[in-house]
Amino acid sequence: MTTDFRATKALFELPEGVTYLDGNSLGPLPKAAPARMARAMTEEWGEMLITGWNKAGWMAQPATLGDRIGRLIGAPEGTTVLGDTLSIKVHQALAAALALRPERKVILTDSGNFPSDIYMAEGLIEQLGRGHELRVVAPEEVEAAIDEDVAVMMITEVDYRTGRRHDMPKLIARAHEAGALAIWDLAHSAGAVDVDVAAADTDFAVGCTYKFLNGGPGAPAFIHVAPRLIDAVRPALSGWLGHDAPFAFEPSYRPGAAIARMRVGTPPVLAMAALDSALDIWDGVDMADLRAASLALSDRFIEGVEAACPGLELATPRDPARRGSQVSFRHPQGYAVMQALIAQGVIGDFRAPDILRFGITPLYLDEADIDRAVEVMASILRDGSWDRPEFHARAAVT
Ligand SMILES: Cc1ncc(COP(=O)(O)O)c(C=O)c1O
Numbered sequence: 001m002t003t004d005f006r007a008t009k010a011l012f013e014l015p016e017g018v019t020y021l022d023g024n025s026l027g028p029l030p031k032a033a034p035a036r037m038a039r040a041m042t043e044e045w046g047e048m049l050i051t052g053w054n055k056a057g058w059m060a061q062p063a064t065l066g067d068r069i070g071r072l073i074g075a076p077e078g079t080t081v082l083g084d085t086l087s088i089k090v091h092q093a094l095a096a097a098l099a100l101r102p103e104r105k106v107i108l109t110d111s112g113n114f115p116s117d118i119y120m121a122e123g124l125i126e127q128l129g130r131g132h133e134l135r136v137v138a139p140e141e142v143e144a145a146i147d148e149d150v151a152v153m154m155i156t157e158v159d160y161r162t163g164r165r166h167d168m169p170k171l172i173a174r175a176h177e178a179g180a181l182a183i184w185d186l187a188h189s190a191g192a193v194d195v196d197v198a199a200a201d202t203d204f205a206v207g208c209t210y211k212f213l214n215g216g217p218g219a220p221a222f223i224h225v226a227p228r229l230i231d232a233v234r235p236a237l238s239g240w241l242g243h244d245a246p247f248a249f250e251p252s253y254r255p256g257a258a259i260a261r262m263r264v265g266t267p268p269v270l271a272m273a274a275l276d277s278a279l280d281i282w283d284g285v286d287m288a289d290l291r292a293a294s295l296a297l298s299d300r301f302i303e304g305v306e307a308a309c310p311g312l313e314l315a316t317p318r319d320p321a322r323r324g325s326q327v328s329f330r331h332p333q334g335y336a337v338m339q340a341l342i343a344q345g346v347i348g349d350f351r352a353p354d355i356l357r358f359g360i361t362p363l364y365l366d367e368a369d370i371d372r373a374v375e376v377m378a379s380i381l382r383d384g385s386w387d388r389p390e391f392h393a394r395a396a397v398t
Contacts, residue, residue, distance in 0.1 A: 003289035005362050011281050012214075012364040019369045019376075021348040024160075024188060024326045024359030027214030033277040040273035052269075061272045062263055066222055068279045069213070072287060073186060073205060074196030075224045081259045082275075083267055086187060086208040086221040087116045088237070090154070092262060093204035093223060094124055095236030097152035097181040098132065100229070104151035104180070105132050112139040112159040117185055121154065139164065143174055150180040152203075157195070158188035158324030161351045163316040165193065165324045169200040176201065187211060190222075191282070192325035192361075194291040197224055204229075212325065212361060213282070215275035223262050230258045239264035281363065293362035294325040297370050301327050301358065304374035309381050315355055325361065330354045333386065335394065337377075340386035346376045350398045 013029040014020060020028055044056040053059045062082040070080035094107065107121050118136065125132040137145045139159065146153060153175045158165050172182040183204040189195045191212030197205045205224040209215035225233055238253040240246045241263040245254070255261035299320070305312055315328040331337050331354060338350040348358040358373070380386045 001284075001286040001289075003284065003286050003293075005289075005293060005366065008281055008285065008362075009364045009366065014364060017345045019346045019372050020364070021346065021358040021360070021369075021373060023214070023361035023364070024192070024211055024357065025349055026210055026217060027212060027278070027361070028364060029216070030214055030274075030278045030281055032280065033216065033274045036277035037270060037273050040270055044273075045269075058267065058269045058272075061269065061276070062220075062267050063260065065272060065275060065279065066259070068282070069190065069207075069209065069222050070224065072195075072213075072282060073190055073207070073224065074198050074200075075205070076198060076227060079227055079230065079259050080222055080224040081262050082209070082220045082222050082272070083263055083265075084221055086185070086206060087120055088264070089206040089221045089223040090117050090120045090183075090185065091124060092235060092237055092264075093183045093206050093225075094121060094152065094154060096225070096233045097154075097183060097204060098124075098128070099234055099236070100181060100232065101151035101179075104149055105130075106135050106147075106149045106151060107132060108135045108137070108142065108145055108150045108153045108180070110139040110142050110155060111136055112161070112164065113154070113156045114160050114185065114187065117154060117156060139166065142166070142171060146171075146174050146178050146180060148178055150175065150178060152181045152183060154183040154185070156185035156187065158192065158326070160188055161315070161355050161357070162328050163188075163324045163326035163357075165189075165317075165322050167322075168202070172200050172202055188324050188326065191290075192294070194287045197226075202226065209275055209278075212359070213275070214278040214363075216271065216278070218268075219271050219275050219278075220268055223259075225259060225262065227258075230261075233261065235261050237264045241265055241267075285363070290362055294360050295320045295323070297362060297365060297367065298323060298325070298327050298360045300367060301360065301370045301374065304371065305329060305377060308374055308378035311381060312356070312377075325359065327358045327360060329356045329358075331356060335398065336391040337380065337386045338398075339391035340380045340388070341373075341377060343391070344376045344380065346373045348373075352398070
């Protein structure tokens with residue numbers, strides 16, 4: 001398959017005058033999504049009422065959409081399911097992994113991990129009360145920190161601040177050698193890089209669908225469990241829809257078959273409708289093409305900014321193999337610079353203390369968009385307009 005990125009770009013609603021470099025935070029609206037959601041509302045919810053669970057296939061959505069995402073991350077059919085938020089999926093994966101290694105006490109992660117993953121680990125440790133330890137090391141020290149005490153290595157593949165990409169196959173091989181399990185957080189990988197969870201032999205993978213996959217604000221998360229483990233995993237969040245026979249209403253929990261046991265409660269049907277239409281776009285995308293286009297656009301952006309924008313320091317690794325699909329620069333007044341960019345229609349975002357983040361998304365960004373972003377950034381740095389007082393006022397969401 002050769003991906004036609006001009007065709008994919010035409011499938012998104014991109015406001016006039018906006019260059020959108022924040023798809024690593026929230027993907028834009030697929031043009032087909034409003035009609036798909038309207039259908040889910042009127043023809044399904046409106047006409048079918050409760051029969052929609054069967055007639056419109058609502059109950060099967062977590063599995064069918066899970067398989068569509070599975071294709072994008074190299075997961076075999078029947079090993080990925082949707083639901084809840086990513087923080088919940090992190091909890092599920094972590095609890096399951098710890099239960100599979102009862103004699104070990106260390107959860108290994110790195111300081112580049114997203115705070116919610118670390119907070120969820122802290123909460124689980126307290127809840128279990130069995131003396132687990134969270135070992136947080138620098139990203140470049142993860143490999144050396146894997147030892148026989150580690151129950152599970154929980155790593156976010158692509159750093160949300162810098163865009164640095166871990167060599168996950170290598171780390172997983174090392175973890176397995178030491179008898180540990182591996183959880184990948186693919187929040188900044190799914191739909192962004194050529195992930196292959198099966199080839200890397202990961203034990204668990206989790207991720208969200210509102211960033212590079214364009215499922216919409218609050219779209220449900222996914223979890224993948226390796227087929228060799230799925231029947232051994234006992235879910236910590238034993239909700240009724242992960243039960244083997246939910247509609248038998250048995251008095252006690254029995255885990256469902258395979259990945260179905262990672263479901264918890266009622267799926268968010270309307271949010272799934274929006275995600276379903278976003279995933280239609282991915283049917284025409286080859287992940288190798290996407291990765292090549294993402295790196296070419298990223299290189300163009302880095303070269304352009306470095307040539308035209310003195311004062312910005314590249315925070316993303318220069319080596320393409322060590323990058324995700326995001327380019328970050330440091331600037332001591334990064335917040336104000338980003339607000340000035342947004343005011344000119346170039347939308348990225350800011351992460352404290354000094355990082356300007358730009359998501360590189362070939363599905364709807366082309367070379368002209370990259371060149372415009374560079375031009376606008378160069379002009380606001382040149383004329384100092386970023387330093388106006390209004391650009392220093394902090395909003396709640398950065
Ligand atoms: C790497 C990573 N993990 C976890 C989360 C938390 O996701 P959620 O808010 O869906 O629980 C995020 C959110 O951006 C993230 O970037």
